[in-house]
Amino acid sequence: MSANDALSKIPVVEEHVPGAKILHPLRRYVQLGTLLLLVLIPASGLFRIDPGAGIVMLDRQVWFSDIFILMGFWVFIASLLIMMYSLVGAVFCGWMCPQNTVSEWANTMTEKLLGRRALMMDISGERMQVAARRKSLLNYIVLAVLLLGASLVYALIPMFYFYPPQVIWSFVTFQSDPALANGLRWIYMVCVFVLFTDITVIRHLMCKYMCIYRVWQHSFKTRETLHISYDTTRSDHCANCHYCVDSCFLDLDPRQPELFDSCVNCGACVVACDELHSKSKKLAGPGLLQLTLGDEWKGKYRGMVGSFFNRARAATMATIIGALAFSYGVATYEPASFSVYRADTNQGEQILDYRINIAYKINQPENMHIRVEGLAQNDFSIDKHDVHFSGFGRQDVGLHLSGGLSEGLHRFRVVVTADSGWTKTFQVVHFASLQGRGKS
């Protein structure tokens, strides 16, 4: 066997930082998935704010009286987010935030059309530098059209939280729809203008200098939170190299990770250094950067899960409490509600008219049936015994007592039953006075 044959049989092990090869495509999928989720959450009816019906979850109105659902939901989400910040830091910004997603996309488009150094805005005062061979009016126009198109699409996303998809479709196809609020087109255009300004000139300046949410996340960051670690033992590889810094859209130097820096753990620098090493014939081994959990600065690496729960004990408890409260709220959710109160009309000096107010909280058709117990048939009349709801809504039904009731207190019950099985009873105490003053 020749030496070449022997060498070809030795397996070549490609050295990479663990996970670096899939980090970039994975992040892109997560970013796109998040945008899709932001549309699917309201479009599927999971959560939205109906202009007429208020907060709606899974086609069910959630009132402030559904306190366990509301409080449980927010406590659960807030404590989960706190746990996430504590474990993986500002990963939300680098992997999910729509502002960062669109800013990165805008940077890519600008780079493709105007060149790598064509920063649309730089607070350092550096002038925008367009590559000489890309200085064409067409490139500027194409970039402007792309950025405007993205703004038009992005501005539609919040609308899904207020309108069902079919109404949004009427909006984008310029059809009239009674559900659309007057002046919505103006509000939309203002949103498009704000987004266009953001996508064109602000981009990551928002992340660096304006985002309160990112600052808030840093409150939960510790030395053990996910961070970039740098292999100082091979720092000689970095001579004359700036590749990782150039790849960071926040202009950070990942070789100098500090506890409360602005890193969003996007991993772009990890991928850059790893690619550099995998392609270089001079630089041996994997890249010098990687995403790491644990307190390497203290010289000890505590168990990830144990360390995490140690730090996030209160948040873990809050998550469990939130989940339990939410489950209890869902289990005791009332699909409808009704009350009986005196109508404002007087029959002479006696108050004999009542109003049965029924509210149905589910956006599906339902039939309700009303009966009155505790009064003789000829002592009252009711406008209708059956009420139909085509979706959530509220209806009034008049109940009229006879003027011939004997003097004194009369207790009776109004019972409402739905075809779905829901039933509720309301107790009424009516005072009939022969002197002509009615009280209840």
Ligand code: SF4
């Ligand atoms: S890309 Fe890697 S080799 Fe280059 S400067 Fe950054 S850490 Fe050093």
Ligand code: SF4
């Ligand atoms: S330092 Fe690296 S991981 Fe952090 S934001 Fe910059 S490119 Fe992303």
